[in-house]
Amino acid sequence: MLEIKNLYVRVEGKEILRGLDLKVNAGEVHAIMGPNGSGKSTLANVLAGRSDYEITNGSITYQEKDLTEMSPEIRACEGIFLAFQYPVEIPGVNNIYMLKAALNAIRTYQGKSKLDAIEFLNLVREKLKLVRMKEDLLNRSVNEGFSGGEKKRNEIFQMAVLEPRLAILDETDSGLDIDALKIVAEGVNSLRSRDRAIILVTHYQRLLNYIVPDQVHVLSEGRIVKSGHRELALKLEEKGYEWVKQEADAA
């Protein structure tokens, strides 16, 4: 589904990703771990198409297409979803209308009919239950005045409604208490299927207790320096990131 080869990315003149390789197949869940500043969030944002992130080398292929040629909105239509680390507040733009516009734009692009108001409402109610989000948040401005946990839950709620093919969760677990973390995990797990892939960007192993990944990668200084299975995450929690770095430097 997704293949990243030798990716170099510059942000504000500084090289953040330096020769990153990653392959994600449909049906898989990949966890990207790594210390602060290793480039995890950069990777997530580059996949969603942030324009001020400059790709200087390498390629990203998504479903046999060159992802780098696509605008953020086309990527969304093609099934990519980014759950933001810091979801921005947008005063004056209604949460639920934004979601409806998003869903119908994606459905139109994919050759499906738009949902009418009732169909949409039914879908929304069903997904709200999944993330146990209060209905009154729907009619507020996007993320405005939401608590940190509500913002993250709103991201997962949007993801559940939009049903992406490739979901990227950028530190969705950070700042969540254990109950909220479980809810987010349930939301993600409900989305797991043979034709979807999920990339979890996270600093802590904790989330992986609830969403068991197929692969774990360690990102350090803009490259993936080690890949493994669930055990790798546990080892990282126990030993920290330093040993991976040393191992990588020695190699």
Next chain:
Amino acid sequence: MTSTAVEYYLSAFTQQKGKFIAPWFSDQRRAALDSFQQNGFPALRQENWKYTDVRSITKRNFILTEKGNGSVPKNQINSIRFNELDCHELIFINGHFSSKNSRIGNLPDGVILESLVIACDIHPDMLQKHLGNNANYTIGAFTALNTAFLHDGAMVYIPDDTVLEKPICIFYLSTETKHSFITHPRNLLILGRNAQATVIESYTGIENADYFTNSVTEAVIRAGAKLEHYKIQQESEQSYHIGNFMAQQEKDSRLESHSVSLGGKLVRNDITSNLAQPGASVTLNGLYMARHRQHVDNHTLINHLEPHTKSEEYYRGVLDDHARGVFNGKVIVHENAQKTDAQQSNANLLLSDNAEADTKPELEIYADDVKCSHGATVGQLDKQMLFYLRSRAIEEDKARSLLTYAFAEDVINRIKFVPIRKRLEDLVIGRLPDAALIREFAA
């Protein structure tokens, strides 16, 4: 060059002389004309006109219109109305009252709502007592010209302790005519003690109509009275609009002013509120949207003259293409005005690299126990918000429209009167691309 322009108006005055209404007003006319002759038109070197060049107005020879000039189809009249709004309505076409189109309706006892021309016949005493008291023609050429050429407009009088339930709508419609023309609409609003009224002034021009609206509105708000005033400016994009609103506020009175400026080629809106007695308060909200080569200038002046007076001001501008927006908000807290509370904010959104905003808050404080603040910003659409919306499959253009609307709506949302808020929402949305999508959001 300016002197030729001044002479043009002087000779127009002489020609018009025999046709003026209200003979008792002729001394004021003459004095206003003399003041105009002495001072001429404002120039860029004058602080108050630093950003707005009126030479595009003064080099033109606009003519005064005769009554009945040009017929207006019914659907054009209807299009300027507020459909669902039950109101007392006066309609002026090219500066002249149109009684056949107006619907004044039933009024409570003692309330006067008439065109000036008619009021001259039936309420001359009332008019004579108030007209011109609060519109000081020495403050500038345009108010002086309006006073000298004063002809038609609206007279509103609400007696003491009277609450007018339905709003008053004063519509000024300008149409396409053979010669480009000038009108000097003059409105007089008097609210007695504890009276309440909502007054909407709407200026609309038919597309391509070429004219100059030079309006003056003077308001007296007596003790405990409340005036909600709306000015909706949708002149044609070929036209010029200079409007001056002056309010005199007595003890514990309240003025709420909402000004929405969308049309016109060159526009200047002046609002002055004199908080002349303790407890008087004023709120000035404003939205200006300009595109192409439109120029819109908003000047407000709030005089805190007595203690415990309060003012709040909130203006926002959206500027696209080569448009230019000016905001100058002056607040003077006079020596006697202790315990003044004055807040002011102006934010400008630039949608194009060629658009320009000049914003200048001015606070002059001569009292020591006051609470005052002001802030002004000029910025572009937020990149993070844009990216967020785009990452949710909303196309860039649409995302821009949505965010622009959200910015403008912040002013419209302050309007509590629902039918007007809806109407203004609709007008603002109509100005943006992707109106259908935004309408859905605003629903």
